[in-house]
Amino acid sequence: xxDPPAPIRARDVLWRFGPMVYLPTVLFALGEGAVIPLIPVIxxxxxxxxxGAALVASALVVGQLAGNLPAGWAVxxxxxxxxxxxxxxxxxxxVVGMIIAPALGVFAASVLLIGLCAAAFGLARHSFMTTRxxxxxxxxxxxxxxxxxxxxxxxxxFVAAALLAAFGDEHAAIWFFGVCLLATVVLVxxxxxxxxxxxxxxxxxxxxxxxxxxxxxxxxxxxxEAITGSIRVPGSRESVFAVAWRYRAVLSRLGVAAASxxxxxxxxxxxxxxxxVSIGLDAQTIALVVGVSGAIDFALFYASGxxxxxxxxxWAALPAMLLMGLGFLALAFTHDLDSSAMWFAMFAAVLGVxxxxxxxxxxxxxxxxxxxxxxxxxxxxxxMFTDAGGAAAPLLVSGIAAxxxxxxxxxxxxxxxxxxxxxxxxxxxxxxxRSGRAG
Numbered sequence: 001x002x003d004p005p006a007p008i009r010a011r012d013v014l015w016r017f018g019p020m021v022y023l024p025t026v027l028f029a030l031g032e033g034a035v036i037p038l039i040p041v042i043x044x045x046x047x048x049x050x051x052g053a054a055l056v057a058s059a060l061v062v063g064q065l066a067g068n069l070p071a072g073w074a075v076x077x078x079x080x081x082x083x084x085x086x087x088x089x090x091x092x093x094x095v096v097g098m099i100i101a102p103a104l105g106v107f108a109a110s111v112l113l114i115g116l117c118a119a120a121f122g123l124a125r126h127s128f129m130t131t132r133x134x135x136x137x138x139x140x141x142x143x144x145x146x147x148x149x150x151x152x153x154x155x156x157x158f159v160a161a162a163l164l165a166a167f168g169d170e171h172a173a174i175w176f177f178g179v180c181l182l183a184t185v186v187l188v189x190x191x192x193x194x195x196x197x198x199x200x201x202x203x204x205x206x207x208x209x210x211x212x213x214x215x216x217x218x219x220x221x222x223x224x225e226a227i228t229g230s231i232r233v234p235g236s237r238e239s240v241f242a243v244a245w246r247y248r249a250v251l252s253r254l255g256v257a258a259a260s261x262x263x264x265x266x267x268x269x270x271x272x273x274x275x276x277v278s279i280g281l282d283a284q285t286i287a288l289v290v291g292v293s294g295a296i297d298f299a300l301f302y303a304s305g306x307x308x309x310x311x312x313x314x315w316a317a318l319p320a321m322l323l324m325g326l327g328f329l330a331l332a333f334t335h336d337l338d339s340s341a342m343w344f345a346m347f348a349a350v351l352g353v354x355x356x357x358x359x360x361x362x363x364x365x366x367x368x369x370x371x372x373x374x375x376x377x378x379x380x381x382x383x384m385f386t387d388a389g390g391a392a393a394p395l396l397v398s399g400i401a402a403x404x405x406x407x408x409x410x411x412x413x414x415x416x417x418x419x420x421x422x423x424x425x426x427x428x429x430x431x432x433x434r435s436g437r438a439g
Contacts, residue, residue: 020187020191021125021128021129022144022145022148023187024084024125024184024187024188025121025122025125025145025148025149025152026148026151026152027152027180027181027183027184027187028088028091028118028121028152028180028181028184029148029149029150029151029152029153029156030151030152030155030156030159030180031152031156031176031177031178031179031180031181032114032118032152032153032156032177033152033153033154033155033156033157033159033160034156034157034159034160034163034173034176034177035098035114035156035160035173035174035177036057036060036153036156036157037157037160038160038170038173038174039053039056039057039060039111040053040054040056040057041053041170042098042107042170042171043056043057043104043107043108045170046101046103046104046107047104048104052104055108056104056107056108056111057111058391059108059111059112059115060111060112060114060115060118061115061387061390061391062112062115062391063111063112063113063114063115063116063117063118063119064115064116064118064119064122064387065115065119065384065387065388065391066115066116066119067115067116067117067118067119067120068119068123068380068381068383068384068387069240069241069380069381069384070116070119070120070380071083071087071119071120071122071123071124071376071380072123072240072243072376072377072378072379072380072381072383073240073376073377073380074086074120075120075123075124075127075376075379075380076240076374076376076377080124080125080127080128081124081188081189083120083121083123083124084120084121084124084125084184084188085185085188085189086120087117087118087120087121087124088117088121088181088184088185088188089185090113090116090117091113091114091117091118091121091181092178092181092182092185093113094110094111094113094114094117095110095114095174095177095178095181096110096178097109097110097113098110098111098114098171098174099171099174099175099178119383119387122149122383123376123379123380123383124376125145126145126363126366126367126379126383127375127376127379129141129142129145129363129367130366130367130370130375130379131372131373131375133367136309137305137309138309138364138367138368139304139305139306139307139308139309139313139316139360139364140302140305140306140308140309141305142305142360142363142364142367143301143302143304143305143306143308143359143360143363143364144301144302144305144360145360145363146301146359146360146362146363147298147301147302147359147360150297150298150301150359151298154294154295154298159173159176160173160176163176240377240380240381243371243377243378243381244377244378244381247369247378247381250369250431251381251382251385253423253426253427253430253431254365254369254423254427254428254430254431254432255381255382255385255386256385256423257420257423257424257426257427257428258361258362258365258366258382258385258386258389259385259386259388259389260321260389260416260417260419260420260423261317261320261321261358261361261362261386261389261420261424262362262386262387262388262389262390262393263389263390263392263393263396263413263416263420264321264324264325264328264393264413264416264417264420265324265355265358265390265393266389266390266391266393266394267328267393267394267396267397267413267416268293268324268351268355270393270394270397270398271328271331271397271406271409271410271413272286272289272290272293272344272348272351273286273290274397274401274406275331275335275344275406275410276289276290276344278335278406279335279340279341279344281341281344285341289344289345289348290348292345292348292349292352293348293349293351293352294352295352296349296352296353296356297352297353297355297356297359298356299356300353300356300357300359301356301359301360302359303356303357304316304320304356304357304358304359304360304361305359305360305364307357308360308361308364313361313364313365313368313428313432314424314425314428314429316357316358316361317358317361317365317421317424317428318421318424318425319354319357320354320355320357320358320361321354321358321417321418321420321421321424322354322417322418322421323350323351323353323354323357324350324351324354324355324358324414324417325414325415325416325417325418325420325421326414326417326418327347327350327351327354327414328347328351328410328411328413328414328417329410329411329414329415329418330343330347330414331343331344331347331410331414332407332408332410332411332414333407333411334347335405335406335407362386365428365432366378366379366382366383366386367379368431368432369382369431369432370382393413396409396412396413396416397409397410397412397413400412
């Protein structure tokens with residue numbers, strides 16, 4: 001009897017293939033993070049009022065939300081590498097449009113195009129990690145993927161500030177984004193193909209007999225398309241809407257729970273600056289508190305993956321939702337206290353811890369419940385749910401604050417977080433095998 005095939009180990013992914021798997025994502029997120037804070041500023045220079053500048057800034061989120069389903073189709077039809085290369089090229093067109101935009105409409109359309117490309121880029125990498133990373137260290141790999149986005153969004157604004165100090169022109173950050181996109185496309189097109197590298201590792205790890213048996217079993221279950229390893233060869237003909245309908249049970253239950261997590265995360269980025277202004281803090285103090293919260297968030301991104309791989313998905317999702325839900329609820333009662341600034345700083349740190357512990361959860365849960373051989377169409381629907389939650393949160397906060405107070409809006413976000421925690425307790429054990437624990 002032959003020995004069982006040796007599993008692919010975490011270090012094979014995290015060290016041997018890390019540059020090609022994660023570096024393009026870091027570059028894309030770094031450029032995007034540098035541009036995002038300056039979008040409202042440039043929109044105002046082109047004639048937009050405050051409401052119009054906010055609308056232009058929201059075009060990035062709208063584009064990302066609208067791009068998830070087409071991105072799922074593209075990845076399933078053409079593959080991850082082609083989709084990423086095309087998305088990077090189209091994003092460069094958007095960058096050129098932002099630089100030369102003669103009117104506000106052109107600038108807004110360019111921002112929308114970048115959002116569409118960001119959706120395609122993110123889904124392509126998510127689909128690749130879903131099909132290639134083994135369950136035993138999936139959470140750590142996904143947390144690193146989430147951490148690359150966080151790194152870009154955390155460092156990007158500092159890069160933009162340095163470029164503004166050096167050149168005195170907001171368009172310098174857009175040029176920087178263009179350089180990052182160019183480097184990304186070059187890496188994706190001319191760099192080593194991670195799919196082929198993973199396939200080689202799988203071949204080395206398995207015996208010939210086991211590999212042959214796996215191919216025969218997959219061929220018997222196939223619908224007529226060739227399968228290589230655990231990835232189906234691009235060319236899926238199934239509609240993303242058909243896939244969403246087939247998996248409506250998990251999307252309407254676990255997907256809604258995931259959307260609540262995305263909403264609470266997004267609300268944190270809106271509530272904290274508004275809260276600082278509301279209690280009378282100056283801009284420098286607010287920026288410092290928000291920056292410390294973001295630093296705590298970033299520092300904990302890998303811890304989430306460790307917890308999920310060792311103990312299960314719920315052990316990271318539940319503490320994260322409870323911390324953020326209770327943090328928002330407690331913050332809501334501190335507005336009129338004499339020590340409101342101290343409580344603001346403390347609960348901002350609590351929210352940073354909760355958000356850091358949730359790093360990679362949405363990516364991991366999506367990978368857990370996605371079809372193994374053709375995940376892209378399903379992940380398009382999954383990411384649409386989570387992005388919708390993130391996009392709805394600022395509207396929820398602003399709407400409640402308009403008819404009531406910011407404290408009531410903050411408390412409502414806290415209640416949403418607790419409801420999301422209950423939803424995770426209910427649906428993760430049902431839909432994620434063995435609560436996501438490694439086999």
